[in-house]
Amino acid sequence: MKFKDLSLNQKLGLFAILLGIIALFTHDPTKATYERVDVKKFSLEINSPSKYITPMELAEKIISGTNFFVIVDLRNPNEYEKGTIPGAINLSSKDLYQNVLQRNQKIILFSEDDTKSLNAWLALKALDYKDVLVLKGGYQGWTDEVVFPKIPLDTTTVGKEKFEKMKQISSYFGGSPILISEGKAVQTQIEVQKQTPQVQKPAVSLPKPRGASKPKREGC
Known part of the structure; x- marks a missing residue:
C-alpha cells in the first residue's frame, strides 16, 4: 500500500513511530527535550476523539470565561490578520519547538483544517506537553458552526x-x-430577542491578536 493511500490516522501513526525513533537518538536543535514516545499510547490517543474540541464547545468556554487555555492559530500571518478566533495567538509550526508555550498550559490548536493541527499536536506530545487539543474542523469549522x-x-x-x-x-x-x-x-419572520448574551469577555491572559479583524462572511 502506498503512503498516499493510507488514512489520516495511519499516516499520523507512522509519524508517531518516526518521532519515537528520533527521540531515542536526537534532540531538537533548539534544545527542546524530547521524551521517549510511547507508540502504543500514541496510537490510542490518535484514534481517540478526546484529542478534539468542537467549535461549539470552544465557543461556550470562551463565553463563560471560566477556562484558562491558550488558543494557537497555526495559519499564516496573512490569514490570521484577516480574521481569527478571539484571544488566539499566531504561531508557526517552527515556533512550537522554541519553548514559546509552557508545558503546564492547556493548549488548543487550529489551522485551515485538521491535518496541520494534528501534526502540531503530535509534535507537542513528543515534547511532553500533556494537555493539548485540536479544534475539530479548524478555522473553517469555527466559521461554519459558530460565526x-x-x-x-x-x-x-x-x-x-x-x-x-x-x-x-x-x-x-x-x-x-x-x-x-x-x-x-432564506428570509424568515421568526422573531428573536434583540439583547446580546449577558456574559463576560474571555478571561484569557494572552497577547492581543495583531489587528485581527472580524471574520468575513463568505457566500450564503
Whole structure:
C-alpha cells in the first residue's frame, strides 16, 4: 500500500513511530527535550476523539470565561490578520519547538483544517506537553458552526429557541445564523430577542491578536 493511500490516522501513526525513533537518538536543535514516545499510547490517543474540541464547545468556554487555555492559530500571518478566533495567538509550526508555550498550559490548536493541527499536536506530545487539543474542523469549522451557522428553517417553538441560542452565540463573535430552506438561505419572520448574551469577555491572559479583524462572511 502506498503512503498516499493510507488514512489520516495511519499516516499520523507512522509519524508517531518516526518521532519515537528520533527521540531515542536526537534532540531538537533548539534544545527542546524530547521524551521517549510511547507508540502504543500514541496510537490510542490518535484514534481517540478526546484529542478534539468542537467549535461549539470552544465557543461556550470562551463565553463563560471560566477556562484558562491558550488558543494557537497555526495559519499564516496573512490569514490570521484577516480574521481569527478571539484571544488566539499566531504561531508557526517552527515556533512550537522554541519553548514559546509552557508545558503546564492547556493548549488548543487550529489551522485551515485538521491535518496541520494534528501534526502540531503530535509534535507537542513528543515534547511532553500533556494537555493539548485540536479544534475539530479548524478555522473553517469555527466559521461554519459558530460565526455563520446554517440552521434549517423551523418555525416551531423548538426551532425558534434553537435559532435564538445560535443567534446569541454567533452575535457574540460578530456573526449571525443563516436560515436554510431546501438548500438555500432564506428570509424568515421568526422573531428573536434583540439583547446580546449577558456574559463576560474571555478571561484569557494572552497577547492581543495583531489587528485581527472580524471574520468575513463568505457566500450564503
